Amino acid sequence: VIDYWPLLGIALVVVGFALRFNPLLVVAVAGIVTGLLGHMSFLKVLATLGHGFNENRYVTIIWIILPVVGLLERYGLQERAKALIASIRGATAGRLLIVYLAVRQILSALGLTTVAGHAQTVRPLVAPMAIAAAERQHGDLDEETSERVKAMSAATDNVGLFFGEDIFLAIASILLIQSSLASFGIQLTPFQLSVWAIPSAICAFLIHGARLLALDRRLERRK
Amino acid sequence: MIDLHWLYVFAGAVFAGFAMGSARDETNPKRWGNAAFWSLLAASLWFGDLIGDIGNGALVMGLVAIAGFHVIGRGSKEFSTPQERQESSSQHGNKLFLPALIIPFTAFVGTLLFTYTPLKGLNLIDPKAVTLVLLGCGVIIALLVGYAWLRPPAMAAVDEGSRLANAIGWAIVLPQMLASLGVIFAAAGVGTAVGAIVGTIIPQGSVFLAVLLYALGMVAFTMIMGNAFAAFPVMAAAIAVPILIHADGGNPAVVGAVGMLSGFCGTLMTPMAANFNIVPAALLELKSQYGVIKVQVATAIPLLIANILILYFAGFR
Numbered sequence: 001v002i003d004y005w006p007l008l009g010i011a012l013v014v015v016g017f018a019l020r021f022n023p024l025l026v027v028a029v030a031g032i033v034t035g036l037l038g039h040m041s042f043l044k045v046l047a048t049l050g051h052g053f054n055e056n057r058y059v060t061i062i063w064i065i066l067p068v069v070g071l072l073e074r075y076g077l078q079e080r081a082k083a084l085i086a087s088i089r090g091a092t093a094g095r096l097l098i099v100y101l102a103v104r105q106i107l108s109a110l111g112l113t114t115v116a117g118h119a120q121t122v123r124p125l126v127a128p129m130a131i132a133a134a135e136r137q138h139g140d141l142d143e144e145t146s147e148r149v150k151a152m153s154a155a156t157d158n159v160g161l162f163f164g165e166d167i168f169l170a171i172a173s174i175l176l177i178q179s180s181l182a183s184f185g186i187q188l189t190p191f192q193l194s195v196w197a198i199p200s201a202i203c204a205f206l207i208h209g210a211r212l213l214a215l216d217r218r219l220e221r222r223k
Numbered sequence: 224m225i226d227l228h229w230l231y232v233f234a235g236a237v238f239a240g241f242a243m244g245s246a247r248d249e250t251n252p253k254r255w256g257n258a259a260f261w262s263l264l265a266a267s268l269w270f271g272d273l274i275g276d277i278g279n280g281a282l283v284m285g286l287v288a289i290a291g292f293h294v295i296g297r298g299s300k301e302f303s304t305p306q307e308r309q310e311s312s313s314q315h316g317n318k319l320f321l322p323a324l325i326i327p328f329t330a331f332v333g334t335l336l337f338t339y340t341p342l343k344g345l346n347l348i349d350p351k352a353v354t355l356v357l358l359g360c361g362v363i364i365a366l367l368v369g370y371a372w373l374r375p376p377a378m379a380a381v382d383e384g385s386r387l388a389n390a391i392g393w394a395i396v397l398p399q400m401l402a403s404l405g406v407i408f409a410a411a412g413v414g415t416a417v418g419a420i421v422g423t424i425i426p427q428g429s430v431f432l433a434v435l436l437y438a439l440g441m442v443a444f445t446m447i448m449g450n451a452f453a454a455f456p457v458m459a460a461a462i463a464v465p466i467l468i469h470a471d472g473g474n475p476a477v478v479g480a481v482g483m484l485s486g487f488c489g490t491l492m493t494p495m496a497a498n499f500n501i502v503p504a505a506l507l508e509l510k511s512q513y514g515v516i517k518v519q520v521a522t523a524i525p526l527l528i529a530n531i532l533i534l535y536f537a538g539f540r
Contacts, residue, residue, distance in 0.1 A: 002419045006411040010447050013404075017494050020512075023501070024393050025291030027400045028283070031407045038411025043277065045407065050279030052406030054271040059399045059498070060264070061230055061355050063388065064237045065326065068365045070383025072323055074303045075373050076312030080319045083312060112334060114354045115327040118503040124323055127507055143510070151514040154503035155491075158515075159522055161499075162487040166480065173452065177479040180456045184464045186475045196480035199537070203529040208522045 009034025065119045072124065081125050082132035093134040093149055094216030097156045098209050100126055104160025105201060109167035117161075118154060127153040137219040145219070152215055156208065163204035166197035226349035228272075230359050235268035237384065244385025247378075251298030257389055260289045264396065283403070290393035297389050302382055315373075322365045322372070329361035330354065387506075394505040398498035401449050414453065417444055418461045425462060430471045430539055437462045438531045441482055442489035449495030451486030458482065467538070477538035485530045491523040492516060 009030045016026030028049075035045030069077075085091050107115050114120075127150050134141055134149045141149070165171045169190040177193055238261050245257035263285050271279055289295060303311075312319065336342050337353050348356050366380060388395065408414065421440050425433065437458060444454035463482055467473040490496045493516070500516050511517070 002416055003412060004416050004420075006408070006413050007416050009408065009411070009413065013447075013495070022291045022293070022393065023397055023494070023497070024287045024400055027397070027404050028287040028291070031404045034404075034411045034413065035407050038407075038413075040411065046280035046284070047276035048280075048407050048410055049283055049403050050281070051276040052403030053283050053399060054267070054276070054279045055406075056399050056402035057231060057268060057271060058227060058352075058355060059402055060268075060396065061234050062358070063391075063395055064234050064359060064362050066387045067237065067240065067380040067384030068322065068326065068362055068369065070387045071366070071369050071373070071375060071380050072319060074308070074311075074375065074379060074383050075315060075319060076308040076310075077319050077323060079308050079312035080315070080317065084317060084320075112331055114358060115330050118499075118506055120326060122503060123506050125320075147509055147511070147514055148518065150507045150509060151504070151518040154507060154515045155519045155522065157503075158491060158499045158519065162490060163484065163526075166484060173455075173483055174480075176452055176455060177483055180459045181464070181475060181479055184459070186464070186468065188476055188479065192476040193480045196477050196537070197484060199533050200481060200484045200526075200530055203533075204522075204526055207525045207529065211522055 003038070005037040006034050008037055062117070062119055069119065069124050077124050078128040081128040085129040085132045086136065091133050092137055092216045093130045093152075093219060094212040094214075096130055096133050097126070097152060097212045097215075100153075101156050101160045101205060101208060101212070104157060105164035105205060108161050108164030109201070111165075111168040111170060113161060113165050113168075113171075116157065118157060122153050122157050126157070134219050137216070149215070149219075152212070156212070159204055159208045163197075163201045167194050167201060169194050224346050224349055225352070225356050227352045227355065230352065230355055231268045231271070233359055233363075235265045238262075238265040238268060240381045241385040241388040244378075244381040245298075245389060247382065248298035248300050248385070248389075250300045251296050251389070253294060253296030254298065256289055256294035256296065257385075260286060260295050260393070261385070261388065263289070283400070286396055287400075290396075295389075295392060297392070298386075300386070302379070302386070322369045325365040325368060326358065326361035329364060330357045333357035333360065390508060391502065391505040394497065394502050397501060401495060401497055405448060405450075405453055408448065409453075414457045417447075418457045421458070421461045425466055430467075430473075431535055433462065433466050433471065434535045434538070435531060437467060437478075437482060438485040438527065438534060441486040442492075442527060445486040445489035446493035446495065449490075449493060449497065451483055451490060454486050454489075455483055471539065473538045474540075477534060481530050481534045481538070485527060485534070488523045488527040488530065491519040 012030040012033055031049055032045050104116055130149050130153045166173055174190050174193050178188055178190055242258045242261035245254050248254050263282055267282055440458050441454050445451045448454055463478050467478050468475050494501055504512050504514050
């Protein structure tokens with residue numbers, strides 16, 4: 001018999017996020033409730049949470065980059081990124097982000113997923129460049145427009161990463177598909193799987209690229 | 224052999240630096256809360272393997288209490304004026320990009336060296352930790368170059384690092400917290416329950432409807448769990464293997480690969496994928512916590528439709 005009560009934990013997460021409670025609090029409460037509903041004792045839940053947290057410390061390592069980014073910002077890195085984009089004729093926010101999308105997809109397809117990212121490239125370089133280009137297209141940006149350009153910079157990084165990395169043979173998600181299907185006696189090589197990531201990667205480039213061109217049209221229309 | 228533990232020692236020191244920098248910022252009325260928050264994280268990185276599961280659980284509760292009851296805040300201290308930054312930018316020119324590029328360059332060259340040259344056989348670095356160790360090396364080199372070239376005040380890296388860390392705030396720990404929630408979900412049988420529900424609503428006889436249910440199931444479960452990795456084994460067992468591959472004769476490579484990518488469309492639309500969607504909103508100081516997700520939906524939905532069509536037309540020829 002399958003116990004459906006632990007699903008209540010999912011509902012708690014959804015409600016907690018929707019009501020905009022502090023997400024750390026939401027996750028902790030949902031975790032404890034789910035564990036208790038799954039017939040674990042409180043101490044067992046606490047230990048499971050602690051164990052999971054300790055095993056996943058590598059997720060938080062990326063932030064060791066902040067002192068470098070902060071130090072360079074103090075010496076004008078963002079201003080430099082803006083000056084560079086201003087010196088390139090014909091540079092627009094949309095075109096800049098299309099180039100970034102292509103580069104991010106190609107690097108990810110080569111397995112170089114950590115070469116770029118939100119902390120490594122988006123905050124110090126890509127977002128300030130996109131804002132500078134948008135200001136040149138549009139004049140001063142109102143808050144809504146500058147939020148949109150920044151959000152699009154982050155979105156472009158995500159799309160480039162997600163729809164590039166599976167073309168690389170040794171990426172975790174390809175290995176997971178391979179081992180999951182192998183447990184049902186279906187034997188595939190990573191190469192057979194990663195080839196089938198290519199059509200989706202092309203669609204991602206076309207769809208997101210079209211949206212970036214639409215961003216350019218929007219910036220120029222509302223001058 | 225250099226493994227993750229070396230990196231945890233270094234990262235612990237960086238977070239201890241954030242604690243110190245936060246405590247120094249007297250413009251932040253809640254600076255001791257911030258200092259306590261980063262100190263707990265430093266303690267987790269340094270001593271996590273020594274304090275046992277319950278000790279780690281208590282540490283997590285401490286982090287949650289500090290963030291959940293709003294004991295952390297943000298200072299207003301700026302260590303440079305816009306004018307100073309402008310002048311420095313003109314003075315140093317495009318060479319300012321070089322220290323920033325050291326980190327990706329180290330990752331790039333290091334990955335090539337440790338994958339394709341005899342260095343691979345020396346076992347200098349734990350193969351599971353290569354990318355993160357290279358990131359750490361890049362950060363250390365970039366800091367050394369930055370200090371030697373720009374000659375900033377001694378505490379500049381501490382102050383500027385904690386300025387950024389406090390701008391992001393609690394969101395820094397959210398991805399790790401969600402990963403722990405995933406562990407509890409798995410232990411409490413959430414995956415089994417979802418798989419059972421999906422299994423009961425499988426349409427009979429229509430390949431297209433089965434494909435649709437598989438892709439939408441991947442999206443929904445990915446949105447709940449925050450990543451497609453947790454969703455795939457469940458959906459493979461519930462639909463992909465028994466229905467799509469065995470009953471309907473679908474191409475397993477297409478079903479596997481494009482099914483996973485359909486899940487990635489879900490990743491673009493959920494706050495549970497915090498490191499991709501919530502953290503950058505904080506990092507770019509957006510007003511709306513959901514700003515990144517909002518702009519991603521219009522890419523994710525057409526892309527999901529494209530993936531469903533690829534699944535159907537390429538998978539069932």
